[in-house]
Amino acid sequence: MRNSILVFLALWQITGISFAQEVRETTTALGWTGVKRVGPGSDIQVLRIGVTSSDTAFVEGIRITLFDLADPTGLEVTDFSEIRLYRELHSGLIPYYGIGKLTLEFIQLGQPLFIKATEADTLFMGVEQFYTVSILMSPGAVVDHTFKISFPKDGFLTTFGGIGTAVVAEDSNRAQIVPVIRTNWPSPSLPVYVILPNGHTPFLVDFEDFIAFVQSFGSLLGEDRFNPLADTNDDGVISFPDFINFAGSFGMAAVGPAN
Numbered sequence: 001m002r003n004s005i006l007v008f009l010a011l012w013q014i015t016g017i018s019f020a021q022e023v024r025e026t027t028t029a030l031g032w033t034g035v036k037r038v039g040p041g042s043d044i045q046v047l048r049i050g051v052t053s054s055d056t057a058f059v060e061g062i063r064i065t066l067f068d069l070a071d072p073t074g075l076e077v078t079d080f081s082e083i084r085l086y087r088e089l090h091s092g093l094i095p096y097y098g099i100g101k102l103t104l105e106f107i108q109l110g111q112p113l114f115i116k117a118t119e120a121d122t123l124f125m126g127v128e129q130f131y132t133v134s135i136l137m138s139p140g141a142v143v144d145h146t147f148k149i150s151f152p153k154d155g156f157l158t159t160f161g162g163i164g165t166a167v168v169a170e171d172s173n174r175a176q177i178v179p180v181i182r183t184n185w186p187s188p189s190l191p192v193y194v195i196l197p198n199g200h201t202p203f204l205v206d207f208e209d210f211i212a213f214v215q216s217f218g219s220l221l222g223e224d225r226f227n228p229l230a231d232t233n234d235d236g237v238i239s240f241p242d243f244i245n246f247a248g249s250f251g252m253a254a255v256g257p258a259n
Helices: 002-015 207-216 240-248
Strands: 023-030 035-038 043-053 057-067 080-088 096-103 113-116 129-137 146-150 156-158 161-163 174-177
Touching: 023 156, 023 161, 035 043, 043 057, 043 156, 057 080, 057 129, 080 113, 207 240
Parallel strands: 035 174
Antiparallel strands: 023 043, 043 129, 057 113, 057 146, 057 156, 080 096, 080 129, 096 113, 146 174, 156 161
């Protein structure tokens, strides 16, 4: 046994084998592509990355930068409410778990921003975990203001160091602030309440819309959780009557914006 250990140590020295602790980027960091649209008071995902650790580690946070376009649209810090960092969950009713956020007073344009993980989040050995950054727009966000984002190389920080492929800010990949609208069937008497227009099924009322509705249920106009698309009766509170309206269109597909 002793000889086997000596042989192993000798090979380690000769070959340079290392057992360093590390976190690897196993799903490349990706921002949005093309033109996205987001309404005042709504939330939009801007970045996603998947990481796998060789041993137990902890997430420290993530860096991004917000920009106006090269031809400025008038973007202001006050168009934003919060920048949020989430870990994706693979089971349960709520698909995301918030682990950090940056509030308005700390948001700047054109300057690197650090969203610190204020909730302890563990990277488990050999398990790929996904993290997303989303931005909550201000209820007073100005229509037609537009922004783009960048993510620096190694901008996802852990106790084992930083990782991540850079995402370059480009005018062609941007988010434009648009009026809050609801999508309808051709007849205005048949509303289709899409709660998550930036989701995987933007014109279908399905489970991801239900999750978005549940996350905002009970909130009031001006609160962080308030989603104006879930306020189906426009009374400033997301409550049971809104759910009845939403449930009535579940499973329906929208074909165009409300008139």
